Amino acid sequence: MKICCTPRPSTRWHGTGWSAAIRRKAVLASALVAVMLTGVAATPSFAEENYKIQINGAEYEIGLDEPIRVLLPDGQELVISLSQDEFARYATDSFSFFHSNEYRPSRADLGAGIHQTALVTPFGTGVLIQEYSSINPTPLIDLMLTELTKEEVEYGYEYQDSVISRTVGGKKVEGKQAVTTYQDTVWTRSVYAYGKRDSGLVIMTFIQSDYAEQDQKLLDDFWRTLEIN
Template sequence: MAGVIAVMLASAPAVSEDLKAYKLTIDGVSVDIDPGEDATVTLPNGKDARVKLERNAFATFSSKSFSFVHPSTVTVTKTNLSKGVDQHLMASAVGSMVIIQEYSDMNPVMLNQFMLQEITKESVRAGGKLTQKAGSRKLADGKVLKGLTATVKSSTDQVAYEVMSYGTADQGVVVITSLDDDNAAADRPMIDRFWQSLKLRMGG
């Protein structure tokens, strides 16, 4: 099909039940459409083209210093915690999480124990038993993140955590994952794909 296809978010206000989430433009002709829907577009040459907008199963999230693949149905949010520190959060519907704290002016590798204490303190206060040991993750490009693996076990559930970090002289990341045993079957693939696809764009 000749021409450039552009997909953009529809910008009209949500005042109609029929408003679609996306606008598909082909050779200057636009049609509103939702993922999974079919539509017919009449091109400038008079010919009709049948189009369908489908969501890819996975997408790539990129920041200045890292990228990873995630399910396209799961949103990655970014929060600026302080000067030089951004936090990126990916959470499933049942609460399994991947958190990446991105440091642009310091090496954060000494923060592993502190981060583990912070993310588990409420569960421990409620009576959960924390066990931990040293751990590491080797990425596809050979970079190695080092840190801690841990579990918090209570009378009702058990949650597995990883806190791993990587840094150079003046930048780095801390990666935290959280996975409840009850949700492991559904959410472990999301976390496994994250680790398999994580790329760090920094030296070392």
């Protein structure tokens, strides 16, 4: 663990064998993290969304948790309701996880062979997962952590980081966690990486202490159900 005013420059770039073009991709991806976080917002799942069902060729509109009555030609009346499971599954070719149906993940193409999935609450707690199809992103951990915390460090937040790891379905993901503190405000941000020869994932989580009680479950559910392909 280290305590400092500014994060130290990463040494993980040395010996990667990355070309200048690949390094530019990596820097672009890390810069986009900060940009995406400013524009990312939770997408609630509303019960008002309309669906249509067909019964014997006849079409009826129905909303979640809004029962409707349907009168059949023979005079029989049906009461039909539509409900949603508490959890929904989100999956890509690289990973999958379950999340509360209260929110919906969003996915964006960042270019340069990078796709990003975001799941964020209104309080700023969330998960960002970046999929890389042309490079092994494991050397990006320090760079990503710097992008996530640099504004706070420049403002004067106390900064602590430590090495962390998790096992996800038999696969080990390693990374770093940063805790930034200013007065009563405490942010905890974690960056993990899982790499193959020319591809991999960067997984970022973040939560503020003020909202940990209501939002920690989102992170717990994510890690409990995450599968890496």
